Amino acid sequence: MSTRRHPQPPGEGPGLPDDLAAGLALQIHNLGRRLDELDGLPTRVDDVTRLVGQLTDTVTAVAARRGPAPAPSWLMAPGDPQEVRSLLDQLCAWLAAIFLRYPDGASCLPECWLWHPDVVEELLWLMHAWGNAYQGAGASVGAAGDWHDRQRPGVVNRIRRSAGSCSREAHQTRQGWSRPQSAAPDVPGTDGLDAVADWWATRREDAAPEPADPTGGDDRR
Template sequence: MAGDPTSLAGPLALGFPAPGSRVQKAYQNLWEAQNGSEERKKKLGNPANLPRPWDPATCLERGLRWELWLWLDEVAEWINSEYVWEASGGGCIPECWPLHPHLVHELAVVADQRRKAGQAPNSDVLENWHRYVLPGFVDRMRQRLKQSCDDDHQPWPARSRYTRHTSEAASAQRLRAFESDLLALTYDEDLKPARGQLTLLDGGGLIDPDTGEVF
C-alpha cells in the first residue's frame, strides 16, 4: 500500500543491540568468575566485587559506564521500534529515561534479560521475556510515569516528599524509633545469656554496660 511505512524495503525485525566491548568484557569476567579456571577465578577475585551491567551502580570505571549508557539507550530505541505500535498507550520509553532513576534501574535489567534470552539454546527464555519481563516493565513504567512525560520531561513530583523524608527532623525521629526498639529488645534466655539494660550514648547509639559492646 502506498504510503504505508510497513511496505518500505528493510528488515522485518531488527536485531537486539549488542553491547560495547567493555560491557561484553564485564559479562565475560562474571562468567569466568563462576566457570573459569581456578587461576582465573583467583585473579578476578570475589565475584561480588565485579561490575554487573544489570546493576549500573556497580559499573564504576568510566569507559564501562559510558558504554553501558550508550547500550541502554540503543535498547530503549530498539524496544520502542520493535514493540510499540500505538504511542498514546504509554508504552514508549520516554526520551528522558536517563532522568528517571526507576527507568535506569529497570531498563538495565530488561536489557540484560533480553541479552541472555538471545543466547539461550532454545526459545523458552525469550518466550518468558516476551510474556513477563517486557510487559511487567512496561506496566510499571506506565503506572509510575502516567502522562507526566508524554511531551516534555516533567520535574520529579515526589521531590518534596523525599525532601521531608531525608530532613534532619524526620531522620532523628526514625533513629529514636530504632533506638527504642533496641532498648525494648528481649533475649531468649535459653539461647543466649541475658544482657543488662542498654544505655543510650550522648552521640547516638547504645552500649551494654556489662560488656562494653556498642550498637
C-alpha cells in the first residue's frame, strides 16, 4: 500500500543548489548596479541635448559669417586680357565714384597711372578695402574710419611720391628723355642664392658668407 505524500507548504521544499543560488545572487547584484548607473541618465541625456543644440547654433553662425574676399593683385593678375580688362573696368568705375571725389585723391593721380604697376596695385587693394569697410560681411563704422584715417591717406601719399609728377609724355620714347621704370626690375644679388641657402640651412649660427666680388675679381686678403 502506497503512502500518499502531502504537498509541502511554500518555503519548506528542498532549497536551490548552492551554485545556482550563488549565480542568481550575482546576477541580481549586477542588475542592481546597472540600475544605479541609470539613475542619472535622464540628466545626462538632457546635458547632451543642450550641448548638441549649442554646437548646432555655433556651426550655423560660423557658416553664415562669410569672411572678407581677398583683393586681386595687379602684379599677379591672370594672363587673360579679358580678365585683366575686367579688373581695370571695375577699378575705373570705383575711382570715378569714390576715390576721385576726394580732392587729394584727384590731385595725386597722374594721367599716366595705368603705366605704373605699383599705382594700379595700390588702388586695387584700396578699392577692396573700401568694399569690406562699407559693404562686406564685416562692414562697420570702425572699418570705415580706418579706411579714411589710415588706408586712403597712405595710398595717396605713396602715389604722390612715386608718380605724382609723372605724365604720359614721360612714358614715350624721345631722344634725350629718360623713361620711368615700368618693366619688372631684376632681383639684385641672385648670384648669392646658393651660398646663402647653404649657410642659412646648415650653419646659420655662424657668420654669413662673404658675397662675391661683382667685378669678378677677389680682393679679399
